[in-house]
Amino acid sequence: MRISCPLCGARDLREFTYLGDDTYLARPELGDADGYDAYLHLRDNPAGETLELWYHGLGCGAWLRVRRDTRSHEIIDVALARAEGAA
Template identity: 60%
Template structure:
């Protein structure tokens, strides 16, 4: 798989560190232990379009938001998390 970094151009995915779903950035609405346990330990494994966080570890050291399809492996969008 190849990711196109907005700053460095097309790169092999081995240059990047996969950090998980971008939905992970949203904290649970509740402060109870069960809500946090679900947030930290229970992950969805959706088929279809997802938004993930990737870190360009051996390149520009930027966090990227990658929109990709888990079924077809097509990457439709790569954008910087912070500008």
């Protein structure tokens, strides 16, 4: 699988680290123990289109939001996470 980094162009998957679903960006308030437990441990596992966070650690170091179909691994869209108000 190749991911097209907006800064570096198409790169091999091995240059990236998968963080998880982009809901990781919505961290619960400090002191919300139940919300934080769910944030850390409860994840959906959808079949189909998802929005994920990837880190280009062996490249430019950018955080990316990758829209991907989990059934076919097709990359639909890639954008910088910071440019969308995240990370």
